[in-house]
Amino acid sequence: MTARGPFSSRAVPAALLAAGTALILPYARAYAEHLGLEMSDEELGRALEHRLSLTPPLGRVLCTLGALLSRWVFPVLFARSLPPFDAMTPEGRELMLSRLQSYPSALLRGLFVSLRSVLLPVFYGGPRQLSKIGYAGGAGA
Amino acid sequence: MREFEFVVTGSGAGGAAVAGRLAEEGAGVLLLERGGAASPQKDAMAAVSRYYCEGGYSSALGNTLLPIPTGAALGGSTTINSGTCLRPPAALLSGWEDSSQGAFRAGAFSAHVEEAWRRLKVKTAPERTLSRSSKLILEGFRRLGHAAAPLDRSEDGCLGAGRCCFVCPTDGKMTSKKAFLDPLKGKAALTLRPRTELTGIEPPSRDGEPVRLRVRSLDSGVTGELCCRTLVLSAGALHTPYFLRRWKLGNWREAGEGLSVHPASKLFALFDESVRGWEGVPQGVGLEDPEDGAIRYEGVYTPPELAAITMPLEGLRLKRWMDLYERVATFGFMIQDESRGSVRYPFGPRPLIRYSLGERDLSRMVRAARFAAEAFFAAGARKVVLPFNIPGNEFDSAQALRQADLSAVSPAAMQMMAFHPLGTCAAGRAVDWDLRACPGIFVCDGSVVPQSLGVNPQMTIYAFALRLAEHLLKNRAG
Numbered sequence: 276m277t278a279r280g281p282f283s284s285r286a287v288p289a290a291l292l293a294a295g296t297a298l299i300l301p302y303a304r305a306y307a308e309h310l311g312l313e314m315s316d317e318e319l320g321r322a323l324e325h326r327l328s329l330t331p332p333l334g335r336v337l338c339t340l341g342a343l344l345s346r347w348v349f350p351v352l353f354a355r356s357l358p359p360f361d362a363m364t365p366e367g368r369e370l371m372l373s374r375l376q377s378y379p380s381a382l383l384r385g386l387f388v389s390l391r392s393v394l395l396p397v398f399y400g401g402p403r404q405l406s407k408i409g410y411a412g413g414a415g416a
Numbered sequence: 417m418r419e420f421e422f423v424v425t426g427s428g429a430g431g432a433a434v435a436g437r438l439a440e441e442g443a444g445v446l447l448l449e450r451g452g453a454a455s456p457q458k459d460a461m462a463a464v465s466r467y468y469c470e471g472g473y474s475s476a477l478g479n480t481l482l483p484i485p486t487g488a489a490l491g492g493s494t495t496i497n498s499g500t501c502l503r504p505p506a507a508l509l510s511g512w513e514d515s516s517q518g519a520f521r522a523g524a525f526s527a528h529v530e531e532a533w534r535r536l537k538v539k540t541a542p543e544r545t546l547s548r549s550s551k552l553i554l555e556g557f558r559r560l561g562h563a564a565a566p567l568d569r570s571e572d573g574c575l576g577a578g579r580c581c582f583v584c585p586t587d588g589k590m591t592s593k594k595a596f597l598d599p600l601k602g603k604a605a606l607t608l609r610p611r612t613e614l615t616g617i618e619p620p621s622r623d624g625e626p627v628r629l630r631v632r633s634l635d636s637g638v639t640g641e642l643c644c645r646t647l648v649l650s651a652g653a654l655h656t657p658y659f660l661r662r663w664k665l666g667n668w669r670e671a672g673e674g675l676s677v678h679p680a681s682k683l684f685a686l687f688d689e690s691v692r693g694w695e696g697v698p699q700g701v702g703l704e705d706p707e708d709g710a711i712r713y714e715g716v717y718t719p720p721e722l723a724a725i726t727m728p729l730e731g732l733r734l735k736r737w738m739d740l741y742e743r744v745a746t747f748g749f750m751i752q753d754e755s756r757g758s759v760r761y762p763f764g765p766r767p768l769i770r771y772s773l774g775e776r777d778l779s780r781m782v783r784a785a786r787f788a789a790e791a792f793f794a795a796g797a798r799k800v801v802l803p804f805n806i807p808g809n810e811f812d813s814a815q816a817l818r819q820a821d822l823s824a825v826s827p828a829a830m831q832m833m834a835f836h837p838l839g840t841c842a843a844g845r846a847v848d849w850d851l852r853a854c855p856g857i858f859v860c861d862g863s864v865v866p867q868s869l870g871v872n873p874q875m876t877i878y879a880f881a882l883r884l885a886e887h888l889l890k891n892r893a894g
Contacts, residue, residue, distance in 0.1 A: 286578075300612075309731065309732075310731070310732065310735050311735075326461070327463075329461055329462060329465035329471070330465070330471060330473075331465075331471035331473050333470075333473060334471065336472045337564075368731065369731045369732055371733060372730040372731035373730055373733070373807070374728065375730065376728065376730035376731075376805055377805045377806050377807055378805075379826055379828040379829050379830070380828060381477065381478070381479060381480050381481045381827075381828045382477075384481045384805070384828065385475070385477070385481050388481065388725075389473075389487075391724075391725055392472075392725050395724035395725050395734075396461055396721055396724070396725070397793070398724070398738075399720065399721070399723070399724040399738045400459070400461065400720065400721030400722070400724075401806055404720075404738070405720055405721065407739070408720060408738075408739070408741050408742040409692070409742050410460050410694060410720045410742070412721075413756065
């Protein structure tokens, strides 16, 4: 038996999920564009909402916070560029992402990891990307 | 009030083995498990969300961020582990015999290890189930003059589906549930209550009195009271200390201290050939470091839908690797840590885990990464990514790797996880060597293991459970 945490990820209110998705979507859209991924807004929003629904509440909060900071604060801190992330040059975005990934702070990494845990499966765990590498998925695929 | 002879909380390696063994001898056992039955998921992340504690977000904070995934389903962490089986080192067992002044017997314990080995149907991973990723690293080590070998695993009909950590889709893994609970289905002695948590303990004031418990169904919210002659706490090293501390059981001040975790990490290697590492046993091969017995190398493979999260890369660099993931092999290592952490519960049962990686452990992690990378290059890798979140963590050759200055690697830069939390209710400290916390209450899970093992711990935990069951049955007969 495991002790119960005060948060449960079951039965997330739809409005809460939608709100989280809406806050993360602009950053996710810009990031996907930076990677050259072909994802419509609808597809991206749906995938994001699905990933958020699989994330515990604390993770959702951290992810949302991470996305907002990545969009509005980290461009200045890590790339000396004016925010938002959406308006940065490709070089500026890559510099910011690279410096974020290698910044030696466990606390910042926690925030960034929460964001990565949601966004990266959206970018690299969808059917199009998986079929590109010849992966049919797990059980029931 | 319903009374049971034994109540066991937690169905992992400790709890299921104790409960099963007691019920086999006709003792009346109630087994409570907070999780439910696990079923295979198409998406690995869905499996993590449903069957890992905190949806996979359980992490230690300190001078590093250290995710520590544990299971939250019937079978506990054995449902989501890699199935690797290793015997506890004989030197450790002898040390425990000495420090316990004979209360712990190494020879008798080893017999329990062998019994667990038989029950879990442990066998060496056959060649046909090894992934191409495993075969490449085997060849790499061979070329360097080191004998890596297939690992022993708890399996019964493994087909190499490669989803050990995300609920085996072919039911080929021997979990604690399969080994100790399933054979008792329909038997009156064992009452199994999944999705039920323990919410209160009223310990007896002296031996012979019952332990009173409060429980709650997670599905209906209905609470109830019951009592038992003996309670066995088996919620895992991150959660069992809560009960001792919350209800001040025995040496409760020691509970939560002494956390060891086996910090682990992995490398990614790009080859010119197709690897398709998701086909085959992810943790199929391993070896001990030839110079440092505190380092173990073992296979690991993360399915593509989750792999990007574990790579120490971002942006376009990460995309280049993920686009070529079909040609990527991975291999990992873990260390017998000297660092120690702790678990506290300031917000109720949810653990606050503290752990900081010490200098010696850090230098072992760096050495292990270099060694494994050399093996990948020896096997013909084009590129290797080391598990350090620093600029310049990708290498094109063994020579570049040897010349690399890795002094910038700090604990905060390590990309790592830990899968073996141990020691937080250690035998000889929080509980005695019979695993007794106080009259009528025992502990049996990874928390009782008194030191970092340096090997995958499930066999050791099973052995502690069988030893405890033997002790309880003996007292029952007496």
